[in-house]
Amino acid sequence: MNLSHTNLISIHEKPKTELITYGIKMVGAPLEWPETMGEGIKIGIIDTGIDPYHEDLKSNIFAMRNFTRSRIAVDENGHGTHVCGICCAAKNNMGVVGVAPRAKLCVAKAFEKDGSALQESIISSIKWLCDMGVRIINMSFSSDNYTDPYYYTIENAYQKGVCFICAAGNGGYSPQAIGYPAKFNETISVTAVDLNKRHAPFSSIGPYADIAAAGVDIYSTYPRNRYATLSGTSMATPLISGCVALIQAKAKRRFKRYLTPYEVKLMLGMYAEELGIPGRDYVFGYGIFSFGRIDKTDFLI
Numbered sequence: 001m002n003l004s005h006t007n008l009i010s011i012h013e014k015p016k017t018e019l020i021t022y023g024i025k026m027v028g029a030p031l032e033w034p035e036t037m038g039e040g041i042k043i044g045i046i047d048t049g050i051d052p053y054h055e056d057l058k059s060n061i062f063a064m065r066n067f068t069r070s071r072i073a074v075d076e077n078g079h080g081t082h083v084c085g086i087c088c089a090a091k092n093n094m095g096v097v098g099v100a101p102r103a104k105l106c107v108a109k110a111f112e113k114d115g116s117a118l119q120e121s122i123i124s125s126i127k128w129l130c131d132m133g134v135r136i137i138n139m140s141f142s143s144d145n146y147t148d149p150y151y152y153t154i155e156n157a158y159q160k161g162v163c164f165i166c167a168a169g170n171g172g173y174s175p176q177a178i179g180y181p182a183k184f185n186e187t188i189s190v191t192a193v194d195l196n197k198r199h200a201p202f203s204s205i206g207p208y209a210d211i212a213a214a215g216v217d218i219y220s221t222y223p224r225n226r227y228a229t230l231s232g233t234s235m236a237t238p239l240i241s242g243c244v245a246l247i248q249a250k251a252k253r254r255f256k257r258y259l260t261p262y263e264v265k266l267m268l269g270m271y272a273e274e275l276g277i278p279g280r281d282y283v284f285g286y287g288i289f290s291f292g293r294i295d296k297t298d299f300l301i
Helices: 022-026 079-088 119-131 148-159 233-255 261-271
Strands: 010-012 042-047 061-066 104-109 136-139 163-167 187-193 211-214 218-222 226-230
Touching (some): 010 218, 042 079, 079 104, 079 233, 104 119, 187 233, 187 261
Parallel strands (some): 042 136, 061 104, 136 163, 187 211
């Protein structure tokens, strides 16, 4: 099991002003914030952990647990902290803002410092997150194979109403490159695009693609209270996880219930901007998701 990101591009100190980055704007998250910023929603992150002391993240951490062989519970890699920031960095007048800045994070550390993980660690993470009451699980990683216990754990959680948002992987243009868990019917497979809404060359494509979001040069939180720019379908995936948090918070507020994972997938497809052939295609799935169109000239980073 491997993380779905390309090499680290650059590390930055704290920005001088609070930033809403281009990926957040591309999904139209600010259009939803007057009604909800994800209040009452818990998002599960299975990754390399999180920096629990980061100024943009610490107020939104609900729970964290280590499922690796390492004795260190915090993020030793940086990938998990970056993913958490894209999804849920707090709107606190500094740093960056996540898609759902008032949702809560339940972080399962399943990946070692080198970015590898055992499927047993993923299974244990899913079970723990379900016990914590999460309705969304972000899985920014990919593998060429799976075990039956792994699939049945996902299928069981899906039947209980958990939405799995998964990275398509960084296998490029090969139509068979999308890996697991994004290949499962019970998950939502996310491919990546750039600032100009063009397919990112590294992003896997294929018949399992469901939805697309920004994944090139994504600026977010990084350990030791820093920030970093990374690229990968790993970065596109938490953008969609944050959007699902806004959708579920809105559904609970307006209709007094959460949407099922199937309803969520339908809604993502209905809001998507089609860029390929009508309907579903191998590159964008149903299209680039957005709550509304924001002019590209308004993108900051």
